[in-house]
Amino acid sequence: MNLKSLVLAAALLPAAIGSAYANDYTSPVIDLAGGPTQWSTFFGATHTAGAFTDTYTFSYSGADAVARGHFLNTGFLGMFDIDFTSATLNGTALNTFNLGTPLLSASGSLFNEVPVDGLVTLVIKGNTKSDIASYAGTLNLVSAVPEPTTYGMLLGGMGVLAFLARRRKQK
Numbered sequence: 001m002n003l004k005s006l007v008l009a010a011a012l013l014p015a016a017i018g019s020a021y022a023n024d025y026t027s028p029v030i031d032l033a034g035g036p037t038q039w040s041t042f043f044g045a046t047h048t049a050g051a052f053t054d055t056y057t058f059s060y061s062g063a064d065a066v067a068r069g070h071f072l073n074t075g076f077l078g079m080f081d082i083d084f085t086s087a088t089l090n091g092t093a094l095n096t097f098n099l100g101t102p103l104l105s106a107s108g109s110l111f112n113e114v115p116v117d118g119l120v121t122l123v124i125k126g127n128t129k130s131d132i133a134s135y136a137g138t139l140n141l142v143s144a145v146p147e148p149t150t151y152g153m154l155l156g157g158m159g160v161l162a163f164l165a166r167r168r169k170q171k
Contacts, residue, residue, distance in 0.1 A: 023052040023128075029119070032060040037143040044071070044136030047082070047128040058120040063143045067116045071124065071137025072108035081105050081129040088123045089114050108135060116141065 025045050032039035039060040045052075067089055075081035084096040087109050094114070098107040107126075122139065 023047050023050050025052070025054045027054075027056045029057045029059050032058050032139070032141060035061055036149065038141065039065075040138060040140040042136065042138055043122075044134060046132060046134035047126075049128050049131055051127050052125070054124045056122040056124075058122070058139060058141075060120070060141055061143075062118045064115070064117045065141040065143045066112075067114040067120065067139060067141050068112045069137060069139040070108060070110045071135050072106065073133060073135040075100065075105035075107075075130070075133070077103060078105075079130050080133040082107055082126050082133045082135055083129060084108060084124065084126040086123075086125045088121075090116050090121055108137070 025047075027043070030041055030043065032041050034040055041058065043056050045054050071087075073080070073082040073084075081100070083098045084107050087094040087096050089111065092114050094109045094111045096107070096109045098105075100106065109124075120139070120141070124135075
């Protein structure tokens, strides 16, 4: 298998995991996997030439959390290139990058410690420079505060330890 075929397969991977070919894409609400304090998911889209706006909405427990993740496009010989123009996560602007040479290019965003709560909305805007291009990414949420059940388990465990200590003292 030659390098061009591998690059094409990598560029089209998001199409195989339920992405869109339309140039403006709005996902249905995506339930994040995991919990009670950590959640994650994959996302991505494939576009034809031109400008696009993608909107993803993610659902989890809604607790205060911080978001970490990325999305990335790679191009080869001017094929499959995307220039990202902006991205926001619940209204917070994310830094995007567009790097490249005539041989290889990479664009996307890496983000860390973005505070979120409730539904999480990611909006990605860009411009596909070739006939078809795609990107893929991940979103990970980590709860900033332990869930009430965590405190309940802690108190229950301390109660058992106190009971055992008292019982041992009485013998």
